[in-house]
Amino acid sequence: MFMIPFKGLKEGIHSFKYQIDNTFFEVYKNEEIVDVAIAVTLNFNKKSTLLELHFDVEGTVEVACDLTTELFRHPIKTDMNIVVKFGEAFNDENEDVLVIPYEAHEIDVKQFIYEAIALAIPVKKIHPGVTDGTLQSGILDKLKELQPKENLNNDLDPRWDKLKELLTDKNR
16 A cells, blocks of 8 residues: 555655544554544656656544643644665655665655654644643643742741852852
């Protein structure tokens, strides 16, 4: 399904569509992604000396909020471009250019799709209800309770005064 046999394709743009769900991620054992509903469109441009792959990725992934651990659907919308060149040996050191052997006749795009989705998920995942104040959660209540209180009297701890004296004595 993710193997594209390009030897039999005519030069020009070919379009491939993929529906990505949970079974796709079972191979990668990515535990931060709970549920997936993503559509991927691959525009595969075959040229005489190289291949150009353009991935459009759109959908949602269900992830846990980093603050509350509540699950929420995070929208994903991204794209990615890969150029595939032919060479003596396989080389994927450059993130935008892949070199495959001259004798290759097909390419597996599964890893590219995984990377596009995984990189589109933010490092810090915050439930939208946290930012707009609509999420009701026991964890949020506890975080508010443990939040440092502002000193309303502007009274400083007298121990700081003694430390400040040490600084002023040193400057004399």
